[in-house]
Amino acid sequence: MKEYRTINKIAGPLVFVEKTEPVGYEELVNIVQADGTVKRGQVLDTSDDFVVVQVFESTAGIGRDSGVRFTGETIKMPVSRDMLGRILSGAGKPKDGGPEIIPEKRLDIGGAAINPYARESPADFIQTGISTIDATNTLVRGQKLPIFSGSGLPHNEIALQIARQARVPGSTEEFAVVFAAMGITKEEENQFMADFERTGALEHAVVFLNLADDPAVERIITPRLALTTAEYLAFELGYHVLVILTDMTNYCEALRQIGAAREEVPGRRGYPGYMYTDLASLYERAGLIKGLKGSVTQLSILTMPGDDITHPIPDLSGYITEGQIVVNRDLHRKGIYPPINVLPSLSRLMNNGIGEGKTRDDHKKVTDQMYAGYAEGNDLRGLVAIVGKDALSERDQRLLEFADHFENRFVRQGHDENRTIEDSLDLAWELLATLPEELLVRIDRGLIQKYHPKYRNKEA
Amino acid sequence: MEVKENSNGILKRISGPVVTAVGLNAHMYDVVQVGDEQLMGEVIRIEGDKTIIQVYENTSGIRPGEPVANTGLSLSVELGPGLLTSIYDGIQRPLEVLVEKMGNFIERGVTAPGLSHEKLWEFVPVVKKGDAVVPGAVIGEVQETNILTKIMVPPRSKGGVVTDIKSGEFTIDDVVCTLDNGEEITMMQVWPVRVPRPVTEKKNPDIPLITGQRILDGLFPIAKGGTAAIPGPFGSGKTVTQQALAKWSDAQIVVYIGCGERGNEMTEVLTEFPELEDPKSGKPLMERTVLIANTSNMPVAAREASVYTGITIAEYFRDMGFDVSLMADSTSRWAEAMREISSRLEEMPGEEGYPAYLAARLSEFYERAGCVETLNHDSGSVTVIGAVSPPGGDFSEPVTQNTLRIVKCFWALDAKLSQRRHFPAINWLNSYSLYLDTLSKWYDENVSPEWNSLRVWAMEVLQKEAELQEIVQLVGSDALPDEEQITIEVARMLREIFLQQNAFDPVDTYCSMEKQFDIMKSIKTYAELAYGAQKLGVPPAKIITIAAKNDLPQVKFMKDYKEEITRINSAMGAEVGTLKEAYQR
Numbered sequence A: 001m002k003e004y005r006t007i008n009k010i011a012g013p014l015v016f017v018e019k020t021e022p023v024g025y026e027e028l029v030n031i032v033q034a035d036g037t038v039k040r041g042q043v044l045d046t047s048d049d050f051v052v053v054q055v056f057e058s059t060a061g062i063g064r065d066s067g068v069r070f071t072g073e074t075i076k077m078p079v080s081r082d083m084l085g086r087i088l089s090g091a092g093k094p095k096d097g098g099p100e101i102i103p104e105k106r107l108d109i110g111g112a113a114i115n116p117y118a119r120e121s122p123a124d125f126i127q128t129g130i131s132t133i134d135a136t137n138t139l140v141r142g143q144k145l146p147i148f149s150g151s152g153l154p155h156n157e158i159a160l161q162i163a164r165q166a167r168v169p170g171s172t173e174e175f176a177v178v179f180a181a182m183g184i185t186k187e188e189e190n191q192f193m194a195d196f197e198r199t200g201a202l203e204h205a206v207v208f209l210n211l212a213d214d215p216a217v218e219r220i221i222t223p224r225l226a227l228t229t230a231e232y233l234a235f236e237l238g239y240h241v242l243v244i245l246t247d248m249t250n251y252c253e254a255l256r257q258i259g260a261a262r263e264e265v266p267g268r269r270g271y272p273g274y275m276y277t278d279l280a281s282l283y284e285r286a287g288l289i290k291g292l293k294g295s296v297t298q299l300s301i302l303t304m305p306g307d308d309i310t311h312p313i314p315d316l317s318g319y320i321t322e323g324q325i326v327v328n329r330d331l332h333r334k335g336i337y338p339p340i341n342v343l344p345s346l347s348r349l350m351n352n353g354i355g356e357g358k359t360r361d362d363h364k365k366v367t368d369q370m371y372a373g374y375a376e377g378n379d380l381r382g383l384v385a386i387v388g389k390d391a392l393s394e395r396d397q398r399l400l401e402f403a404d405h406f407e408n409r410f411v412r413q414g415h416d417e418n419r420t421i422e423d424s425l426d427l428a429w430e431l432l433a434t435l436p437e438e439l440l441v442r443i444d445r446g447l448i449q450k451y452h453p454k455y456r457n458k459e460a
Numbered sequence B: 001m002e003v004k005e006n007s008n009g010i011l012k013r014i015s016g017p018v019v020t021a022v023g024l025n026a027h028m029y030d031v032v033q034v035g036d037e038q039l040m041g042e043v044i045r046i047e048g049d050k051t052i053i054q055v056y057e058n059t060s061g062i063r064p065g066e067p068v069a070n071t072g073l074s075l076s077v078e079l080g081p082g083l084l085t086s087i088y089d090g091i092q093r094p095l096e097v098l099v100e101k102m103g104n105f106i107e108r109g110v111t112a113p114g115l116s117h118e119k120l121w122e123f124v125p126v127v128k129k130g131d132a133v134v135p136g137a138v139i140g141e142v143q144e145t146n147i148l149t150k151i152m153v154p155p156r157s158k159g160g161v162v163t164d165i166k167s168g169e170f171t172i173d174d175v176v177c178t179l180d181n182g183e184e185i186t187m188m189q190v191w192p193v194r195v196p197r198p199v200t201e202k203k204n205p206d207i208p209l210i211t212g213q214r215i216l217d218g219l220f221p222i223a224k225g226g227t228a229a230i231p232g233p234f235g236s237g238k239t240v241t242q243q244a245l246a247k248w249s250d251a252q253i254v255v256y257i258g259c260g261e262r263g264n265e266m267t268e269v270l271t272e273f274p275e276l277e278d279p280k281s282g283k284p285l286m287e288r289t290v291l292i293a294n295t296s297n298m299p300v301a302a303r304e305a306s307v308y309t310g311i312t313i314a315e316y317f318r319d320m321g322f323d324v325s326l327m328a329d330s331t332s333r334w335a336e337a338m339r340e341i342s343s344r345l346e347e348m349p350g351e352e353g354y355p356a357y358l359a360a361r362l363s364e365f366y367e368r369a370g371c372v373e374t375l376n377h378d379s380g381s382v383t384v385i386g387a388v389s390p391p392g393g394d395f396s397e398p399v400t401q402n403t404l405r406i407v408k409c410f411w412a413l414d415a416k417l418s419q420r421r422h423f424p425a426i427n428w429l430n431s432y433s434l435y436l437d438t439l440s441k442w443y444d445e446n447v448s449p450e451w452n453s454l455r456v457w458a459m460e461v462l463q464k465e466a467e468l469q470e471i472v473q474l475v476g477s478d479a480l481p482d483e484e485q486i487t488i489e490v491a492r493m494l495r496e497i498f499l500q501q502n503a504f505d506p507v508d509t510y511c512s513m514e515k516q517f518d519i520m521k522s523i524k525t526y527a528e529l530a531y532g533a534q535k536l537g538v539p540p541a542k543i544i545t546i547a548a549k550n551d552l553p554q555v556k557f558m559k560d561y562k563e564e565i566t567r568i569n570s571a572m573g574a575e576v577g578t579l580k581e582a583y584q585r
């Protein structure tokens, strides 16, 4: 392979090379430093005049004396069944002292789009054991449902609790976890790894670790390596794969950094104009395919800068994913775990996964009623602060109390408390029973007769 | 596709979806074949010896020095039997055929024609030898699905006298009609997507597109041939609303464009529509539908093209005399595709990085909607409903603002409403329809002479409630005068019973005009009873809590509701009557 020594410019993570033979767009590049270290990169722009290479590691040590080798192929990920149980770096190199992966296949990490005609609609209910997810924002197999959180909030605990407890009731199929960390701290890494080891989850997991002190640009490929592995496990080996990507905010920062180095016209708040398309190329890699056994379910974590849900990172994510679970600082301050605020949370695929034969016939209507009650009660809190509780009508006072019950009994649960969906729905009815019956306008009479504690207890 | 001679060039630079060729003899918007794999692209700029091309497929691995060939054609679609029930990508490649050719994932370098050229269709002529036909004239019919589609003389034909006309089974390439000028007509037309198909004249729309959605038909109606925008933050209900319109609106043909959105949403349409029935004809909804799916992770250049592909197909059915409705979800992703391409061209950016021609492109697109007299002097329409996805839900951004300047209906989705699961989360205070006046006659004649005044009444109550809520926020609802406490209650009923509509309930998802009228009328009946009783001194708390009205919300979920609503109306009358008596004494 020909080696060029024609670097004429280095700017941030970008290396400009002149006088090359024709080089392919997005081709994998190896840069050999004078001391023999090899760094990897990818072609971002190619022409007869010059080639722009984005290096996935620090450019420290790269200079005019470095050699550049174009490999003639796009970046490939070696994949194999033996990856389960392995810990790899953010660039896919073994980090656990184990041997190199002996590939069964080498797959393009770009990941082609699943043909919408080949997709199968996700519809299998996943029970996570957390009421605010199962009852009110149901996760289904093949969904992409991120956790929108803020710095210092217990999103990792929630993700771990989900990873521990998630199961499809009545199913014993093979599952696997693909975990990709981007720019997380050593401490967070320990938290995840200790839990994986304690619960034996590591055996079914492939872990990719790019930590806070690892190169930021490497974060561009880490999730792509993880998703390529997940697709292989799911669509070629038939596993049901849960992918946890954390923290997507760090990924987006890396994207911004490259955009700035290329002197691109920045979009909103300095993030590249193509960030929507770029994020979609990750998030859309979830789902089911007709006639194939496995599935890819995505549970990404992102921390909203300044807890602002309109910030471009959560905003563009929310426009692509199939809902979001929003972790809230006020609930956290009140000491409620998991501090999930159901109001801005949403699961768009919920309707496919619930109801008779899947969860329970009252599920949808109970959820709607809980939302309506909590939203109204929550609004009244502002009013009470001004006019005092006594100025409220009887109806409003009940709604106000309902909001408190909702947070303290329905939202709040233990780190290891694994509620069945029946538990969660029955609990919802208990709370709804504290409201006057004529307020339950969203539930049909028939269901009220069937599940409302007032009538149930009468029967008993 | 054929390649013209001497039109070959060489690739000079590749940077994402935009590539530069040299030595290419090309015109603007020519379709070219890029690289050894002959990826499909379109010329978007010519600069000295350089030709800049947007490529509709992924360009990774393509190198400078590879060939570029010009087809000399513009980006076009194939129009003819076989469109209905199809699902295409942004450049009209049938996704079903792509699965057969390349498996579950969309790889590149595969071409597939929009229509099957092998399939035989039964052609039934409607003209005979010796008849004179003009461009746009219908010469025959094909039973494509349950819908009988027309075969027309192409718009760019000269027209003439029929010298030969066939009858029987043919492919779309077979000649079915010959004119005296020697012109041979097949069942297929090819039309460049960026050029609107001609019509005789545009007319003012005055018939509503009935959607079965109470807030739309009731408060903010759209006309057949009209335009509407649905802006809203993520998760506020744009897609659910668009899909409800695709399912239930009384258009004869529906074109649904998933432009830069989710794969699963298109799959859902594909699985759901064949199972659903048109409430009018009882036929599967899929049979009147054409889908375009260029999801967020499919190439951006093809996303840019997808709206043109969709609207051209819609115009083609309009030319047959159909009422067509087109949903584009989301026009913001289309605008972003333009922005992405424009920034790769290093064009001078306008507002928020969008190209300076954003407003022009948006208005050209919506201008292709309309109620028309076709070339054949028939009438047809294309209604265009575009979703808009403003960053951060902020409507002051360029795509929302430029769209608002063009469209006549504005259905503003509101995160506050969707968060409390008030669906459809269309804000009744900010939304508007500029068709109210032109459509009022139709409502008068087809729904009830009372309809227009009922709508005005409902809007007044809702406006009044908004003002009262400001006071309530300061002093609590008990401090309001009696009459206004009732207004608050009536407004709540309008919101919870009339405006809220559950798209996932098998009955409530579609509400006939008659049922809309009955529900609204019933709420008005209660309001009149309530104000009457209050004037006689009955305390509002008593009037508000009458038991009879608690059954009204259930009516929404009942298929045969007539008897029940009549019962509720008289029960409300009786209960309020008793109250009045008690207080009169």
Ligand SMILES: Nc1ncnc2c1ncn2[C@@H]1O[C@H](COP(=O)(O)OP(=O)(O)OP(=O)(O)O)[C@@H](O)[C@H]1O
Binding pocket: A318, A319, A320, A346, A347, A348, A349, B232, B233, B234, B235, B236, B237, B238, B239, B240, B241, B261, B389, B418, B423, B424, B425, B501, B502, B503, B504
């Ligand atoms: N009319 C409705 N009835 C019941 N539920 C609804 C209705 N409209 C919206 N929803 C709920 O809101 C969710 C989000 O709606 P939808 O997917 O249409 O949002 P969107 O505005 O298209 O978001 P995005 O911009 O991210 O695509 C749905 O999954 C559904 O749960």
Ligand SMILES: [Mg+2]
Binding pocket: B238, B239, B240, B261, B329
């Ligand atoms: Mg949507």
